[in-house]
Amino acid sequence: MDQKSYELLQTSIVQGADGLGQYLKKILSKPILLVTGNGREFYPERIPVAESIRKILCHMPSFQDEQYYYIHDRRLLVLQESLPQEELRLFLFISRTAAEDIDELVQKVRPARLALAYFLRSQIDLGNEIQRAIEGILTDAFSGIQYRIENLLRRNGIHLDESQAYRVMLVEFEDRSVSEMEVDFKGSLAQLAHRYTDVILCPLTWNGRGLVIMPDADRIADQALCEHAKVMQDLLHDWQQDFSKRHQVRLDCGLGDLHVLPEIQKSYQEARLALSYGRTKHEHGFFRCYEDCGIISNIFSGGVESAFAFCRSGVCSTTTARMTRTS
Numbered sequence: 001m002d003q004k005s006y007e008l009l010q011t012s013i014v015q016g017a018d019g020l021g022q023y024l025k026k027i028l029s030k031p032i033l034l035v036t037g038n039g040r041e042f043y044p045e046r047i048p049v050a051e052s053i054r055k056i057l058c059h060m061p062s063f064q065d066e067q068y069y070y071i072h073d074r075r076l077l078v079l080q081e082s083l084p085q086e087e088l089r090l091f092l093f094i095s096r097t098a099a100e101d102i103d104e105l106v107q108k109v110r111p112a113r114l115a116l117a118y119f120l121r122s123q124i125d126l127g128n129e130i131q132r133a134i135e136g137i138l139t140d141a142f143s144g145i146q147y148r149i150e151n152l153l154r155r156n157g158i159h160l161d162e163s164q165a166y167r168v169m170l171v172e173f174e175d176r177s178v179s180e181m182e183v184d185f186k187g188s189l190a191q192l193a194h195r196y197t198d199v200i201l202c203p204l205t206w207n208g209r210g211l212v213i214m215p216d217a218d219r220i221a222d223q224a225l226c227e228h229a230k231v232m233q234d235l236l237h238d239w240q241q242d243f244s245k246r247h248q249v250r251l252d253c254g255l256g257d258l259h260v261l262p263e264i265q266k267s268y269q270e271a272r273l274a275l276s277y278g279r280t281k282h283e284h285g286f287f288r289c290y291e292d293c294g295i296i297s298n299i300f301s302g303g304v305e306s307a308f309a310f311c312r313s314g315v316c317s318t319t320t321a322r323m324t325r326t327s
Contacts, residue, residue, distance in 0.1 A: 008023065018043060053093070077093075169236060170210065172275060252286055
């Protein structure tokens with residue numbers, strides 16, 4: 001290990017992405033981004049990447065660490081750092097790059113490769129710890145076991161107000177795997193949260209579905225977002241339409257009712273029922289709220305399993321039609 005590589009490794013250990021980013025920006029004399037393949041920006045800001053960057057990540061071809069990816073019309077050079085047996089990759093985006101400058105820039109980045117690899121390893125390890133914690137939280141929260149979810153969340157760095165009402169939205173991707181859509185699913189919702197403070201909380205993937213927990217719109221501080229009762233549904237419905245059009249995929253969305261945090265499991269079950277009801281009616285690309293499920297809400301009062309059995313039997317549509325004719 002040469003002296004410069006060692007110094008940069010120490011910088012990565014002590015200062016993280018900020019130290020690395022400042023060094024690279026200085027030696028390259030160009031605007032840069034440090035981003036991971038799951039749609040997180042670490043330098044210059046710690047935010048979800050912009051939509052333009054997500055599109056590049058989603059369509060980027062596979063290449064080796066010693067190679068590069070160059071987008072000629074955008075004058076954008078992309079270098080990567082990867083680790084054996086790991087899927088997550090770290091990308092260095094270098095803007096305002098002419099084709100004749102590529103070789104020189106690649107050489108300038110070389111001493112930072114070890115530090116970039118260390119930073120990537122730290123993010124993978126941290127991500128694995130967070131994912132294990134989230135899996136445990138969601139399993140305990142929504143498996144029917146009576147836990148106080150607010151305590152579980154708080155122990156893992158997620159602070160929610162026990163007195164506030166929250167709702168759950170579940171998302172299923174028709175004809176596509178959730179893993180294919182995960183980067184843009186989380187990134188687009190996280191960007192929405194970044195734009196509107198407190199609107200969306202924790203876009204996650206769990207059990208093959210997307211899962212979003214959000215607060216009561218009436219408690220959001222931004223008064224511009226509280227002008228009408230269905231502001232949250234409208235925002236999410238607009239997001240669904242935009243996401244579907246962008247990826248040419250149909251999204252089914254089920255939205256549970258509001259419940260205080262210790263009873264959020266009810267909202268999760270209601271979101272599941274809204275999804276099941278829409279599928280029973282052979283709908284596609286729907287956005288269905290539990291409160292609009294009609295007779296299902298009455299059946300749900302008799303227990304979760306009986307309600308799901310009712311949905312699966314296909315009796316819902318027949319019963320509803322018969323009630324309509326008799327009325």
